[in-house]
Amino acid sequence: DGGITQSPKYLFRKEGQNVTLSCEQNLNHDAMYWYRQDPGQGLRLIYYSQIVNDFQKGDIAEGYSVSREKKESFPLTVTSAQKNPTAFYLCASGGAYNSPLHFGNGTRLTVT
Amino acid sequence: GEDVEQSLFLSVREGDSSVINCTYTDSSSTYLYWYKQEPGAGLQLLTYIFSNMDMKQDQRLTVLLNKKDKHLSLRIADTQTGDSAIYFCAESGPTSGTYKYIFGTGTRLKVLA
Numbered sequence: 001d002g003g004i005t006q007s008p009k010y011l012f013r014k015e016g017q018n019v020t021l022s023c024e025q026n027l028n029h030d031a032m033y034w035y036r037q038d039p040g041q042g043l044r045l046i047y048y049s050q051i052v053n054d055f056q057k058g059d060i061a062e063g064y065s066v067s068r069e070k071k072e073s074f075p076l077t078v079t080s081a082q083k084n085p086t087a088f089y090l091c092a093s094g095g096a097y098n099s100p101l102h103f104g105n106g107t108r109l110t111v112t
Numbered sequence: 113g114e115d116v117e118q119s120l121f122l123s124v125r126e127g128d129s130s131v132i133n134c135t136y137t138d139s140s141s142t143y144l145y146w147y148k149q150e151p152g153a154g155l156q157l158l159t160y161i162f163s164n165m166d167m168k169q170d171q172r173l174t175v176l177l178n179k180k181d182k183h184l185s186l187r188i189a190d191t192q193t194g195d196s197a198i199y200f201c202a203e204s205g206p207t208s209g210t211y212k213y214i215f216g217t218g219t220r221l222k223v224l225a
Contacts, residue, residue: 042200042217092155100145101157103156104154
C-alpha cells in the first residue's frame, strides 16, 4: 500500500541534543512538507521541498534543518537551537501542484 | 497574509447533522480541503472542492462553497460517535510562484451518544 511512514511514533530527548525525525513516502510524490502542531493551534509549516536536492524554509524554520537527497525521503533534524521543540511533528507529501496533501501518522517529540 | 479561520468547538447529538464552518481570505485559492484528525494520528483527507464549484457531495459529507463570501462548510449527515475528531479546513493556491497550503486551527467535534 502506498503511503507516508514517519518514525519513531514517540521520541524523547534531553535538552541540548539534536534529534532527527524520519519521513519516507512511496507515493512517488515530488513535494514533501514538515509541519509542527501544538495543542489548540493549527499546522505551522517548517520546511518544504518540491524537488530532490532543493528545499525552502517555511514559517517557523529557525532551529530546524532538512535534507532531500532522495525523492522518497525528507528527514527533519530538530537542533539544540530550537527553543521549544516539544510538539507533534507531521510530514506530508503531494503530487502535482494543488493536489491534496497526504500525511503520515506523526512523531511526538518530548524534550526535557 | 492568507488566513483560514474556524470555530474551535462543536458538539452534536448522535444521529443529528453537524455543520463545520470555515472562512478564508485568499481570493486566489484554487482548491479547498477538509481533513479529519483523530487523537495521536495524522490528518486524513476527507474531501476537497475546486474553487469554481459550489457544492460537492460524498456519501454522508456535503461541502458547500460560497466564493463571494469566502466561506466553506462541511456537513456530516447522521453524525456518529466515530466522527468525533478535529476537522481542519485548508486552502491551496499559487503564492509567489509556488503552491502553498494554509490550514485553519481545526474544529473539535464532539458527538454525544
